[in-house]
Amino acid sequence: VASQSIVLLPPVKKPTDIFTSCEKNEQQKPSSPKQGDFSDPVYKEIAVANGTINRMNRDELRVKCAELKLDTRGVKDVLRKRLKSYYKKQKLMHSAAANGNTDTYFDYICVVDFEATCEENNPPDYLHEIIEFPMVLIDIHTLEIVDSFQEYVKPVVNPQLSEFCVKLTGITQKMVDEAETFHQVLKRAVSWLQEKELGTKYKYTFLTDGSWDMGKFLHTQCKLSSIRYPQFARKWINIRKSYRNFYKVPRTQTKLICMLENLGMQYDGRPHCGLDDSRNIARIAIHMLKDGSQLRVNECLHSGEPRSVPISAPIEGAPAPQTPKKRD
Incomplete structure (x- = not known):
């Protein structure tokens, strides 16, 4: 599937941060493109990768998953989603200059x-x-x-x-x-x-x-x-x-x-x-x-x-479990 291969671009270089006098007192982490902010160029790269993945048949999807050491099991829609998620994660990680950072909400x-x-x-x-x-x-x-x-x-x-x-x-x-x-x-x-x-x-x-x-x-x-x-x-x-x-x-x-x-x-x-x-x-x-x-x-x-629960709701973990109480 050489014609369908997707090449990861090198990590995007992070421009030099310019801090105001107030910001100098705070340690800031590099931020990835905000959800919904599709003006960032990284989303164009993701869209191109998605288009290539959409044109692959099941056999091509499985070969590509195997090349990337991803799970090759599942129906076509599952394989397609797996590849898209993989490339999206890679692109956003590179864009943020992050090292293995994932959006983990819970332990x-x-x-x-x-x-x-x-x-x-x-x-x-x-x-x-x-x-x-x-x-x-x-x-x-x-x-x-x-x-x-x-x-x-x-x-x-x-x-x-x-x-x-x-x-x-x-x-x-x-x-x-x-x-x-x-x-x-x-x-x-x-x-x-x-x-x-x-x-x-x-x-x-x-x-x-x-x-x-x-x-x-x-x-x-x-x-x-x-x-x-x-x-x-x-x-x-x-x-x-x-x-x-x-x-x-x-x-x-x-x-x-x-x-x-x-x-x-x-x-x-x-x-x-x-x-x-x-x-x-x-x-x-x-x-x-x-x-x-x-x-x-x-x-x-x-x-x-x-x-x-709407997707816009704040992300919260469950509270610490308490011993069950009898109703009054």
Whole structure:
């Protein structure tokens, strides 16, 4: 694909800084072109690279990814996005004269995928109770899964699991009968997060596969257990939205299995096992980060309902987890 090759330009030399008397007292870092400021010449270079990438077929995209030691798996749209993100990152780094600087908003991302009680045909007023509480921790700097947490939870409103629920989740009646209530499990989950120094020493946020985990399951469970909804779980990354917006795909291609397949991966484990689901969601998140996605918080809980967080909202990590408190 010699005709389609893209040549990186040498780093842009930073002009000599001219400080005013006030500015001399402050140490300033070289800044990259501001988001939305497309007058910078570097964006013309990015546009030229994007045009070349758009004209490549899948085989050419894979060859170019291999040359750059990038992942060669995935459908054409994924490969194209991977290359574009790579060149954009390189151009902006050169323009800012930065050394390995990346837009890392968090130190850790905590993936959560609850399993809850269910019937084959849930009635409209059915109360889903959490029966598995898993968390998988991603180190953003190493792009690796570094730890996990899992406990089963004893349901109270519907203590007897349906045959459908057992078959779907693989969680048996014995597992939940021997488990503790949600309040006790949440306490240990908080202790686990605190041991990692999340929200104190390290910036972190939560990530889910859709809106239901926080907006439905956790919110409902806290009400049933007479617990105040935890502040640290009020904002999260909905990876389905992030995936759809980053790779420019329709909503129908954002189911877990579909996202994995489009990235050239297979599901690893047992579907609807909360811990296995969380690990596979984490694998998708890691691939997206490697492809250049920034994975910003895009949803929050507002008045008991999940709401979208605008991209213009300030970037914040989740607050330090606190021991769950009972409702008054």
